[in-house]
Amino acid sequence: MDKIKAKELYKEMKQDASFNGYGLVFNDKKQKLFIKLHPWEDCRVYNYRDIMNDTWFLKPGSYNQGHPWLGAYAGSAMSHNVSGGIMGALMGSRIPGKKVTYTTNPRVNISFRDGFDITIVLGHGLIKDRSIRGRSIKEVIKILQAQLAKAEGEMTLDEYDKFMDRIWNS
The missing domain is CATH 2.30.29 (PH-domain like)
Structure with missing residues (x-):
């Protein structure tokens, strides 16, 4: 054509x-x-x-779109002492998005x-x-x-x- x-x-x-x-x-x-x-x-x-x-x-x-840093920050802020802050940060970073x-x-x-x-x-x-x-x-x-x-x-x-x-x- x-x-x-x-x-x-x-x-x-x-x-x-x-x-x-x-x-x-x-x-x-x-x-x-x-x-x-x-x-x-x-x-x-x-x-x-x-x-x-x-x-x-x-x-x-x-896929899971997570925000591990935000979860870690929130987890450490919810804990009041230093050791709890580290544990809270570790647990918060595992929160799935x-x-x-x-x-x-x-x-x-x-x-x-x-x-x-x-x-x-x-x-x-x-x-x-x-x-x-x-x-x-x-x-x-x-x-x-x-x-x-x-x-x-x-x-x-x-x-x-x-x-x-x-x-x-x-």
Whole structure:
């Protein structure tokens, strides 16, 4: 596909897009997926029925985010004498902090009938689930999973609309 044709098709697909992001433009009216690649000559257009499968890579994890110095200071302050202060500091430093959950490098691999695969990286590094970035990436993951399920025929258009209403109203 030449550069001019790719840009025109991208504009056309974007107008009625049901999802547009991360270089993917889903157009439900045309039942097509536009994949924006650079250079423009490498862009691809697929019918929904050409999508074979999608594989998600969401590696969850957690760690304890503690504040040992703060706990040690509080423990020694609660004790009144010197020996109690040292013991209080040691005990305070062992107080566990809050549990932080995260996802590392969330991405999806989409395979097509002609053998073409594309990996869409939704975030880099450790992404905390309760952060603004983490919540927004989770929303994108939900929407993209629903969009791919609809494109692959696993979800009807009505089910998709109800699902999207639940996401936006929650």
